[in-house]
Amino acid sequence: KAGVTQTPRYLIKTRGQQVTLSCSPISGHRSVSWYQQTPGQGLQFLFEYFSETQRNKGNFPGRFSGRQFSNSRSEMNVSTLELGDSALYLCASRPLAGVNEQFFGPGTRLTVL
Amino acid sequence: AQSVTQLDSQVPVFEEAPVELRCNYSSSVSVYLFWYVQYPNQGLQLLLKYLSGSTLVESINGFEAEFNKSQTSFHLRKPSVHISDTAEYFCAVTPAGGSQGNLIFGKGTKLSVKP
Numbered sequence: 658k659a660g661v662t663q664t665p666r667y668l669i670k671t672r673g674q675q676v677t678l679s680c681s682p683i684s685g686h687r688s689v690s691w692y693q694q695t696p697g698q699g700l701q702f703l704f705e706y707f708s709e710t711q712r713n714k715g716n717f718p719g720r721f722s723g724r725q726f727s728n729s730r731s732e733m734n735v736s737t738l739e740l741g742d743s744a745l746y747l748c749a750s751r752p753l754a755g756v757n758e759q760f761f762g763p764g765t766r767l768t769v770l
Numbered sequence: 771a772q773s774v775t776q777l778d779s780q781v782p783v784f785e786e787a788p789v790e791l792r793c794n795y796s797s798s799v800s801v802y803l804f805w806y807v808q809y810p811n812q813g814l815q816l817l818l819k820y821l822s823g824s825t826l827v828e829s830i831n832g833f834e835a836e837f838n839k840s841q842t843s844f845h846l847r848k849p850s851v852h853i854s855d856t857a858e859y860f861c862a863v864t865p866a867g868g869s870q871g872n873l874i875f876g877k878g879t880k881l882s883v884k885p
Contacts, residue, residue: 705871
């Protein structure tokens with residue numbers, strides 16, 4: 658099975674712009690979670706989607722949003738980018754059959770100038 | 771709310787020496803515990819997990835971790851490390867009664883194995 662894929666892998670934006678990141682989960686996985694990884698704050702949970710519905714949301718401002726499509730692919734959007742949004746954004750998927758681990762993608766490295 | 775503390779940000783060790791990476795957590799509810807490893811420029815890979823049952827869990831590459839409820843700890847150990855174990859290790863928890871989709875991570879421990 659192919660793993661979790663994230664596109665693009667690298668992205669450079671300027672302050673004030675918006676960005677959309679994409680995540681394709683492992684085939685058959687229905688839950689997708691997003692995390693932000695920075696040197697200062699570490700790994701922080703952004704949100705989780707299942708069946709196109711947001712199930713959980715972390716403590717991030719409303720500029721961070723996401724959605725999930727019927728094929729379980731997910732996108733996250735960050736509007737009005739700030740310098741502090743520079744981070745590695747990780748997507749993880751899981752099948753939701755009982756308790757199971759999350760499988761992570763390689764991440765999208767976002768740099769905000 | 772849950773929180774995870776990894777007591778050491780960096781651990782240097784010589785090859786074939788034993789290592790312990792410490793993890794303590796705080797939670798008012800039962801949690802599931804995980805150790806993930808991150809190699810440079812890669813995502814996270816699950817190393818091992820504790821859900822229930824035996825408090826000692828093992829991975830296929832020689833790591834083990836022991837869940838200690840009274841001390842709220844889940845330390846990771848390996849009796850003999852290899853150069854290839856050089857990576858960053860993250861301890862994580864998620865509430866047992868929730869969706870388990872939201873992992874709470876520690877700040878990570880960078881393990882550096884020297885020849």
